[in-house]
Amino acid sequence: MKTLEKTELGQFTTIKIGGVADKICFPSTTNELIDLMDKLMSKNEPWSLVGGGSNILASSHDIPGTVICTTGLNCIEQLGPTLLTAGAGVRLPRLSAYASKLSLSGMEFYEGIPGTVGGAIVMNAGAHGRCTSQILETVTILDLTKWKIEVLTPKDIVFGYRISTINPQEQIVLSAKFRMASDTEAAIRTRMKTNNLARQSTQPIKDPSAGCTFKNPIEINMPAGKILDSIGAKNWTIGAAQVSSVHANFIINLGNANSQDVCKLISKMQESIFEKYNVLLKPEIKPLGVFKESEAIIWTNADQTLNSSFIITK
Ligand SMILES: Cc1cc2nc3c(=O)[nH]c(=O)nc-3n(C[C@H](O)[C@H](O)[C@H](O)COP(=O)(O)OP(=O)(O)OC[C@H]3O[C@@H](n4cnc5c(N)ncnc54)[C@H](O)[C@@H]3O)c2cc1C
Numbered sequence: 001m002k003t004l005e006k007t008e009l010g011q012f013t014t015i016k017i018g019g020v021a022d023k024i025c026f027p028s029t030t031n032e033l034i035d036l037m038d039k040l041m042s043k044n045e046p047w048s049l050v051g052g053g054s055n056i057l058a059s060s061h062d063i064p065g066t067v068i069c070t071t072g073l074n075c076i077e078q079l080g081p082t083l084l085t086a087g088a089g090v091r092l093p094r095l096s097a098y099a100s101k102l103s104l105s106g107m108e109f110y111e112g113i114p115g116t117v118g119g120a121i122v123m124n125a126g127a128h129g130r131c132t133s134q135i136l137e138t139v140t141i142l143d144l145t146k147w148k149i150e151v152l153t154p155k156d157i158v159f160g161y162r163i164s165t166i167n168p169q170e171q172i173v174l175s176a177k178f179r180m181a182s183d184t185e186a187a188i189r190t191r192m193k194t195n196n197l198a199r200q201s202t203q204p205i206k207d208p209s210a211g212c213t214f215k216n217p218i219e220i221n222m223p224a225g226k227i228l229d230s231i232g233a234k235n236w237t238i239g240a241a242q243v244s245s246v247h248a249n250f251i252i253n254l255g256n257a258n259s260q261d262v263c264k265l266i267s268k269m270q271e272s273i274f275e276k277y278n279v280l281l282k283p284e285i286k287p288l289g290v291f292k293e294s295e296a297i298i299w300t301n302a303d304q305t306l307n308s309s310f311i312i313t314k
Helices: 030-042 092-101 117-123 185-202 224-230 259-277 293-300
Strands: 002-008 020-026 047-050 056-058 063-069 076-080 083-087 136-143 148-152 171-179 209-212 241-243 250-253 286-292 309-313
Touching: 030 063, 030 136, 030 171, 047 286, 047 309, 056 259, 063 286, 076 092, 083 092, 092 117, 092 185, 117 171, 224 259, 241 259, 250 259, 259 286, 259 293, 286 293, 293 309
Parallel strands: 020 063, 047 063, 056 286, 286 309
Antiparallel strands: 002 020, 076 083, 083 171, 136 148, 136 171, 209 250, 241 250
């Protein structure tokens, strides 16, 4: 199995932030992943799980233990006329392109989402009014609490807005089956192109980011980006972390930003919105690694620590 030691995790996150990890392992089969988990758990060693690294803020401090990166689990197969299976590490745009070539519709919304199948299920990734739970047939997981491979149907999982009950600390997504619909390749491609164009004109897709910083709050009938824009948050900069001038819910890395810069900026955004709207924005971005208590409050205050692998220090 490909293994890197003492390597910066930042090169495997889309925001290009992340300190030196003791080990980063890239299993290329589910058996390799299961063997690795067996070893780590029997020795009680710390571990964390990353897919495309497109929705996490990894700490710039050293990252203890083993980071498991699933991108080697990258097989896609057509199982039936409208049924596809994909490994946990398959990138979403590759999956939607694959489906379109088979004239299978349903994944057009994955175009431009730089995550993997595993991350998409955990986060119930979605766009343009569609989300992952709507196309899921089954999910195969390794349940670490029972040490058992299980096949779950969407009925076994509770999905919400950018959330699911799959807890990466206890359940590792190995693969998933997706139920698609038939259409012409041309029509599917047209929808993918439309989605892409919409994204290009509204998101800073060329800058390193971790996608939307906050979930849209349920208390106000306005997306988080619009709320942040209303208080003039665009271009706020701390260190080398900046609120994008294109979309106020995106934080971009101007070059050498670290996790401390991002945490401070997130704090400032939360505090300013709270002052104006009396609403605490909840981060969509998940923490990984070691964070000081003063940094971690951006998640803990907003009750957003579930399903995350991070350590809080004084
Ligand atoms: C430019 C940009 C645009 C984006 N646009 C969108 C969008 O339109 N819609 C949207 O929903 N999201 C969007 N995102 C966010 C992100 O791409 C999605 O949330 C994606 O689903 C995360 O997948 P990932 O593989 O990168 O997960 P990661 O960021 O690697 O991990 C996220 C969480 O999932 C867990 N995880 C990862 N793989 C597994 C697995 N196999 N089993 C169990 N747990 C796992 C991790 O431990 C972590 O807790 C965007 C991000 C960027 C950078």
